[in-house]
Amino acid sequence: MKDVAKAAGVTTAAVSYAISGKRPISDETRKRVEQAIKELGYAPNMAARTLSSASRDSKLIGVVVPQTEGGGRLMFQNQFYSEILGSIELCARQKGYHVLISATDANESYLMLAKERNLDGIIVIGMYPDEFYQQMKKSQIPIVLIDSYCNDHYYHNVRIDDAYGSYLATRYVLENGHRDIAFFSGRIKENGVMKKRLAGYRDALLEYGVEFRDELVFEGDIDYKDGIESANRLMDSRNSVTAVVAAADILAIGAAKAFYERGVRVPDDISLMGFDDLEISQYLTPGLTTVKQEISLKGEKAVELLIRNINEPELTKQELILPVSLVERGSVKRAVPADNART
Amino acid sequence: MKDVAKAAGVTTAAVSYAISGKRPISDETRKRVEQAIKELGYAPNMAARTLSSASRDSKLIGVVVPQTEGGGRLMFQNQFYSEILGSIELCARQKGYHVLISATDANESYLMLAKERNLDGIIVIGMYPDEFYQQMKKSQIPIVLIDSYCNDHYYHNVRIDDAYGSYLATRYVLENGHRDIAFFSGRIKENGVMKKRLAGYRDALLEYGVEFRDELVFEGDIDYKDGIESANRLMDSRNSVTAVVAAADILAIGAAKAFYERGVRVPDDISLMGFDDLEISQYLTPGLTTVKQEISLKGEKAVELLIRNINEPELTKQELILPVSLVERGSVKRAVPADNART
DNA sequence: CTAGTGAATTTAATCGATTAACGTAATTTA
DNA sequence: TAAATTACGTTAATCGATTAAATTCACTAG
Numbered sequence: 225m226k227d228v229a230k231a232a233g234v235t236t237a238a239v240s241y242a243i244s245g246k247r248p249i250s251d252e253t254r255k256r257v258e259q260a261i262k263e264l265g266y267a268p269n270m271a272a273r274t275l276s277s278a279s280r281d282s283k284l285i286g287v288v289v290p291q292t293e294g295g296g297r298l299m300f301q302n303q304f305y306s307e308i309l310g311s312i313e314l315c316a317r318q319k320g321y322h323v324l325i326s327a328t329d330a331n332e333s334y335l336m337l338a339k340e341r342n343l344d345g346i347i348v349i350g351m352y353p354d355e356f357y358q359q360m361k362k363s364q365i366p367i368v369l370i371d372s373y374c375n376d377h378y379y380h381n382v383r384i385d386d387a388y389g390s391y392l393a394t395r396y397v398l399e400n401g402h403r404d405i406a407f408f409s410g411r412i413k414e415n416g417v418m419k420k421r422l423a424g425y426r427d428a429l430l431e432y433g434v435e436f437r438d439e440l441v442f443e444g445d446i447d448y449k450d451g452i453e454s455a456n457r458l459m460d461s462r463n464s465v466t467a468v469v470a471a472a473d474i475l476a477i478g479a480a481k482a483f484y485e486r487g488v489r490v491p492d493d494i495s496l497m498g499f500d501d502l503e504i505s506q507y508l509t510p511g512l513t514t515v516k517q518e519i520s521l522k523g524e525k526a527v528e529l530l531i532r533n534i535n536e537p538e539l540t541k542q543e544l545i546l547p548v549s550l551v552e553r554g555s556v557k558r559a560v561p562a563d564n565a566r567t
Numbered sequence: 568m569k570d571v572a573k574a575a576g577v578t579t580a581a582v583s584y585a586i587s588g589k590r591p592i593s594d595e596t597r598k599r600v601e602q603a604i605k606e607l608g609y610a611p612n613m614a615a616r617t618l619s620s621a622s623r624d625s626k627l628i629g630v631v632v633p634q635t636e637g638g639g640r641l642m643f644q645n646q647f648y649s650e651i652l653g654s655i656e657l658c659a660r661q662k663g664y665h666v667l668i669s670a671t672d673a674n675e676s677y678l679m680l681a682k683e684r685n686l687d688g689i690i691v692i693g694m695y696p697d698e699f700y701q702q703m704k705k706s707q708i709p710i711v712l713i714d715s716y717c718n719d720h721y722y723h724n725v726r727i728d729d730a731y732g733s734y735l736a737t738r739y740v741l742e743n744g745h746r747d748i749a750f751f752s753g754r755i756k757e758n759g760v761m762k763k764r765l766a767g768y769r770d771a772l773l774e775y776g777v778e779f780r781d782e783l784v785f786e787g788d789i790d791y792k793d794g795i796e797s798a799n800r801l802m803d804s805r806n807s808v809t810a811v812v813a814a815a816d817i818l819a820i821g822a823a824k825a826f827y828e829r830g831v832r833v834p835d836d837i838s839l840m841g842f843d844d845l846e847i848s849q850y851l852t853p854g855l856t857t858v859k860q861e862i863s864l865k866g867e868k869a870v871e872l873l874i875r876n877i878n879e880p881e882l883t884k885q886e887l888i889l890p891v892s893l894v895e896r897g898s899v900k901r902a903v904p905a906d907n908a909r910t
Numbered sequence: 911c912t913a914g915t916g917a918a919t920t921t922a923a924t925c926g927a928t929t930a931a932c933g934t935a936a937t938t939t940a
Numbered sequence: 941t942a943a944a945t946t947a948c949g950t951t952a953a954t955c956g957a958t959t960a961a962a963t964t965c966a967c968t969a970g
Contacts, residue, residue, distance in 0.1 A: 225926060235950055240928060247929090248947055267682040271625070272926035274614040275955045282614065291653060303847075306649035310634060313670050322684070324627075325666050327656050339610040341665070448850045477850050484852035504646075504847060507791045507820050509827035568956060578920055583958060590959090591917060615956030618925045 225268070231260035243268070274342050282342040283321050285530060287312055288334060290350045291327030302447065302474050303502045304519065308349055308370065311523030319531055338363045345530040348372065351415050366533035368526045373416025380533065382526045382544045386417050389515040389548040390424025393497045394469050396513075396550055398432045401559035402467040402495060405429070408454045408479060409471035410446040418446075421471040421499065439463060444475075451478020459486055466559050467495035473502045473514055480508065480555070491557035501551060511553030521546055568611070574603035586611070617685050625685040626664050628873060630655055631677060633693045634670030645790065645817050646845050647862065651692055651713065654866030662874055681706045688873040691715065694758050709876035711869045716759025723876065725869045725887045729760050732858040732891040733767025736812050736840045739856075739893055741775045744902035745810040745838060748772070751797045751822060752814035753789040761789075764814040764842065782806060787818075794821020802829055809902050810838035816845045816857055823851065823898070834900035844894060854896030864889055 229236045234253060241247040242257040249257075260266070274282045289305050313323045324341060328334055338346060345366040357374045360367060368380040397405055407425045410418040422441065429436050442457055444450030451474060458465060459482070470476035476498035480490050490496045490510060498505060498514030505512040525544050533539045572579045577596060584590040585600040592600075603609070617625045632648050656666045667684060671677055681689060688709040700717045703710060711723040740748055750768045753761040765784065772779050785800055787793030794817060801808060802825070813819035819841035823833050833839045833853060841848055841857030848855040868887050876882045 236927075237929080237951080238949060241949090244928085247949090250948060253948080267679040269618070269685070269926050270683045271614040271617040271685055272955090273928075275612070275618055275957085276926075276928040280955085291657060303646060303649070306646070306652075309649075309668075310670060313668055314634060317669070322680070323668055325652075325656055325668055326660070327653060336610040337665070340613045342612065342614055448846070452850075477847070481850045481852060481854075503791070504820070507795075507824045509824055509852065511824075579957075580921080580959080581919060584919085587958085590919090593918060596918080612956050615925090616958075618927085619956075619958040623925090 225266065227264055228257065228260045228266050231264060232256040280342070281344050281534070284324055284341055284343050285316055285321050285527075286324045286326060286334075286338060286341070286343045286346040288346065288348045288350075289325060289327045290352075303504065304472075304474070304500055305349060307503065307519040308523040311520035312347060312527055315524045315527040316531075319527065321527075321531065335359050335363050338365060344534050347526050347530055351417065366530055366537070368530045368533070370522055370526050371417055373420065377541055380529050380542045380544075382522055382529065382546070383417075384517045384522075384546050384548050386420035387424035387427065389499060389517065390421035390469070390471065391428045392424075392548065392550050393499060393515050394425045394428035395431070396552075397467045397469055397495060397497055397556060398428060398434070400467075400495065400556055403434055403559070404440075404463070404465045405434070405467045405469055406440040406442060406458055406463070406465045407469050407471065408442050408444075408451060408475045410475075411443055412441075415446075418471055425469055440465065446472050446474060448474055448478040448481070451475035451480075452482040453478075455479040455482035456486075459483075459488065465494070467497065467556065469497045469499075471499050473498040473500040473505045473512060476512055476514070476555075477504070477508065480512075491555050495556040495559070497556055506553065508555075510555050513553045513556040514551055515548050516551045517548050518546060568609065570607055571600065571603045571609050574607060575599040623685070624687050624877070627667055627684060627686050628659055628664050628870075629667045629669060629677075629681060629684070629686045629689040631689065631691045631693075632668060632670045633695075646847065647815075647817070647843055648692060650846065650862040651866040654863035655690060655870055658867045658870040659874075662870065664870075664874065678702050678706050681708060687877050690869050690873055694760065696757075709873055709880070711873045711876070713865055713869050714760055716763065720884055723872050723885045723887075725865055725872065725889070726760075727860045727865075727889050727891050729763035730767035730770065732842060732860065733764035733812070733814065734771045735767075735891065735893050736842060736858050737768045737771035738774070739895075740810045740812055740838060740840055740899060741771060741777070743810075743838065743899055746777055746902070747783075747806070747808045748777070748810045748812055749783040749785060749801055749806070749808045750812050750814065751785050751787075751794060751818045753818075754786055755784075758789075761814055768812055783808065789815050789817060791817055791821040791824070794818035794823075795825040796821075798822040798825035799829075802826075802831065808837070810840065810899065812840045812842075814842050816841040816843040816848045816855060819855055819857070819898070820847070820851065823855075834898050838899040838902070840899055849896065851898075853898050856896045856899040857894055858891050859894045860891050861889060 225236050225239055229239045232239065238249065238253060239257050242249045242254045287309060289309060316323050326334060326337060343365060347368050347370060349370045351372055357376055361378050368382060370382050372381065407422060409422055412418050412422055426436050440463060442454035444454055468479055470479060476496050480496055483490055483494060488494055498512045501514045501516035505514055525546065529542055529544065568579050568582055572582045581592065581596060582600050585592045585597045613625065630652060632652060659666050669677060669680060686708060690711050690713060692713045694715055700719055704721050711725060713725050715724065750765060752765055755761050755765055769779050783806060785797035787797055811822055813822060819839050823839055826833055826837060831837055841855045844857045844859035848857055872885055872887065
């Protein structure tokens, strides 16, 4: 900046004002400064800017993503997170922010990160243990939760109506004449999203006068493997079922694989319903009928909300519920009147 | 830090030395400092640390990922990038670095980012226009390229032997008796990886005395859509083909979908070979036979190399070629002797 | 007894910006 | 015309660390 100032024949203060426009600067000086900036290829040093008094912002937002090691692969837990992360990055960049990612097992070290890097705000994707949320509050910075049912009033929330989505899915399957419907889900106890989706399934059954049966609910982690696992457990059991409602596309994909391996055809022998509408889901064979949520929109809204809260610290806590809709593809078929599908 | 110093009854300099250990500090003082740090929950301010003289490092590395808008979805171009990104983040964190992501259309603004944020190094995934590499050199910071065939000696490179991988794939298909083999790829001109993969396909054909036919090469973007597109173009053409070698799993997945829609069965009517071995590939129906590359390893090696270069600025430029291997699943089948498959 | 040595601290400059406070000159207002 | 205001710049303090240089103190050696 000194060089720029010298080249423009002014002091650094004038340069700073010329850039920020926080004080009037003559057109002529401004032009000379802009000229010098261009010639010298000057880019302001964010570290200095952050450190320097008053403004205090780093234009950095942190994103916490669950990470697991799946079969030796280090990666974001699934495609779902990648999609959100992509949209967050783009949206943030358009608003002049950068994104620091931190896949995490939710240890308190993330809190230190927020302080260390002067994060302006944080977006937390997914569910974590309670203590995590307790810890995060201490940071005193704006935080937006995506897909969390943490009911702490401190946080903003962006999510969908999971129960309703699951209700839609189940109702659709019921409307297609199915009555013996299994539910594949993540860990109900730990995961509020899964709890809601189970509730939606239950509501739909109730509405159609179908008894809810505990043994038709298959829990596991939310990954391909446990989709397979659940499908195998289902097939090994004595339960005869004509349809599966999965609480996540990724589970449905795993299940489809397991059915395929055993010669059970989707949708002819068994109908399969997903949830999320990942990009891949439309390219499966058959295409996965599923509940669509606008994943990118989730990321965008979270960014917008976060930045609004950054600029408006007193903003009351918001809760954004994004729409879901059912998308029909080929994985659900009318139940045959004579219900003789042995699964 | 001042508070810590006061609490420990010393000056900030002593605290700094106690933390860094760059000067001898008495055990007693060190203990008092550590105690104070714990009590006050002190976390060093990276902005100040970065700004402050000499050390000059931000412990931040940037990752450039191609980003596209696919059908309204903002996301990382495909699952492949997500997997690498995940492994980069984890590996970097373990080594005390944080990751700043920047999906980009490769404009020069990324250069400014590097300066602004005092990035210690950058990992660039994928191929970009030449000018991008010219620009990046100016930043004068360590840069590792993943999957680039930019031959500028300024950069480190981490990649696989794409030609060999593709050769393996094609040879496998040939060994299964196929002779009319199409090749689905990305843009050959713009993308060095694709160029190499095409070369490997060509080499294998040559070795087996099969004529290379231009009309059997289908180019497009590397996404599901263009996999479908290529498959449709193939099926609409008069070419009778019994197998497809795709230069990316994502293309193979799209192709499989298109075949399915038209009632062409994989692998019975047509064999399909992928490349990359994305996580999803093993869960398709049938499982995709493909060339496996260790995607996570790519990320890890890139991080290791980058950090090594950060600590060792004079490090000569490295080129790391990671291994590939063929994984057999269900999408390739022996060609029927009487070649009557009309595709 | 005194200079020399080394360990443990402190002092103070520095990094690259921002910004309050202050100084001028030109313009407006009373 | 004097006073007040405005426009445009400069000076210098500041943010929170690091670190070269100076200082203090205890101990040893001659």
